[in-house]
Amino acid sequence: MKIVAQVKLLPSPEVEAALGATLREVNRAACWLSKQVQAKESDKDRTRKAVQGFAYAALKERGLSAQPALHVIRKVADAYKTRRANLKAGNYGPPDGERAERIASRPVTFRPDAAQPFDDRCLSWQYDQQTVSIWTTSGRLRGIRFVCSPGTLKLLTEHRQGESDLVHRDGGWFLVATCEIPAADLNEQPSGWLGVDLGVANIATTSDGGEPFAGGKLNKYRRRQLRVRAELQARGTKSAKRKLRKRSRREARHATNVNHIISKRIVTEAERTGRGIGLEDLTGIRTRVRLRKPQRVALHSWAFAQLAAFVLYKAERAGVPVVQVDPAYTSQTCSWCGHCEKANRRTQELFACRSCGVVAHADHNAARNIAARAQDTWAAVNQPHAAEASHAPAASPAL
Numbered sequence: 240m241k242i243v244a245q246v247k248l249l250p251s252p253e254v255e256a257a258l259g260a261t262l263r264e265v266n267r268a269a270c271w272l273s274k275q276v277q278a279k280e281s282d283k284d285r286t287r288k289a290v291q292g293f294a295y296a297a298l299k300e301r302g303l304s305a306q307p308a309l310h311v312i313r314k315v316a317d318a319y320k321t322r323r324a325n326l327k328a329g330n331y332g333p334p335d336g337e338r339a340e341r342i343a344s345r346p347v348t349f350r351p352d353a354a355q356p357f358d359d360r361c362l363s364w365q366y367d368q369q370t371v372s373i374w375t376t377s378g379r380l381r382g383i384r385f386v387c388s389p390g391t392l393k394l395l396t397e398h399r400q401g402e403s404d405l406v407h408r409d410g411g412w413f414l415v416a417t418c419e420i421p422a423a424d425l426n427e428q429p430s431g432w433l434g435v436d437l438g439v440a441n442i443a444t445t446s447d448g449g450e451p452f453a454g455g456k457l458n459k460y461r462r463r464q465l466r467v468r469a470e471l472q473a474r475g476t477k478s479a480k481r482k483l484r485k486r487s488r489r490e491a492r493h494a495t496n497v498n499h500i501i502s503k504r505i506v507t508e509a510e511r512t513g514r515g516i517g518l519e520d521l522t523g524i525r526t527r528v529r530l531r532k533p534q535r536v537a538l539h540s541w542a543f544a545q546l547a548a549f550v551l552y553k554a555e556r557a558g559v560p561v562v563q564v565d566p567a568y569t570s571q572t573c574s575w576c577g578h579c580e581k582a583n584r585r586t587q588e589l590f591a592c593r594s595c596g597v598v599a600h601a602d603h604n605a606a607r608n609i610a611a612r613a614q615d616t617w618a619a620v621n622q623p624h625a626a627e628a629s630h631a632p633a634a635s636p637a638l
Contacts, residue, residue, distance in 0.1 A: 248371070356402040445505065574599075
C-alpha cells in the first residue's frame, strides 16, 4: 500500500531563491505546453506518448534537463486526462452545458508555485544527515536540511519509493514523498464487527456503546475560527490580510489531527478484539440529505471522506477488514427487534422503539445496525453459504 510522508525543508535564502525560480520556470513551461496540447483536436494527441513526441525537444530548448522535461510532459498529460475524466463523469455539469464547454475549450493552467515531482535522478536523500540534494535551474544544490518526526524519518528510510513532490505552501518548503508499505495479512475470519456511525453532533460513535467522539468541542472551535476570519476580512487592512494568510489552513490542520486520533482509536480497538469495521458509505451525502441552515454549515464543512479514508488505510496496515454499507434508515431501525419507524428517533440523541420499548442513544443504535449490515455484507461476499443466515436479536439492554 502507498502512503505519503511529508518533511519540511530548511533552505538558506540563496537556496530558497533557487527553488522558487525552479518552480516558476517548470510551471511556465507547463503552461506553454498546455496551450500546445489544447490546440490538438483529438484526445489521442494528448496522451503522454503523443505529447512527448512533439514537446520533448522544445522543452530541452527552453533550458530544462531531460528528467524535468519528462516530468513537465507527464504533469500536463495527466492534467488533461483528469479533465477528460471529470467531463465524462459530469463533474462540471452536463457535457453540453455552458460550464463544461467553457472548461473544455480552455487550456489547463498551472500556478507559478504549483508542486513539481522529482524522481531519484533529480532528488537524492541522505537520511543520516537529514539532508537532500535536488536539481534546480541554477544547478544541483546539495546539503539542504530537512526536519520531520522520528517516525516519519523511519518510514522514509525503510519504505520510500518513487517520486517526491516539491511543495511551496504558506511561505514554507516541503517534500512529500511516496512510501510503499507492505500491508498486513488480512483477518479473513473476524470474530465480529465494530459498527461506526458518523455524524456532526458526535463525530463517531461505535457499536460497543462507549463514549462517543463528541463533535461539540470541534464545532465550537470552528465557529470561533469563522468569527475571527469574518472580523479580519471586515477590517481589510494589510495587517488583517497578513493575519488571515497566517491563519490559513489552521482549521483544516486541526480537523485532520482530530480525524487521525479518532481513526487510530477505532482501528486499534478493532485490531485488539479481532473484529472488522463497519463504516457508513456517505458518498453523495451533501446532496442526499435536507437539513436546516445551521446544520448545513456543519455538514458541508466536516471532512467525512477524510475520516473514512484514514480508517481505511490504517485498517489496511493493521490487516483489519473494512466494509462500507448503505446507512439508509439505520437511525430509525431498532437494532434489537428490527422495527423501523420514523417516530423511533425521538430526538437527536434519544432512540425509543415503539415496538419493543428499547431506549438507547440514537447514534449507538445506528452503529449497531451498521455492524449488523457489515456482517451480512461480509458473509454474502466471503461466505455465500451463510448469506441467508439471519442474525438473532441481541439481548435488550437494561433500562
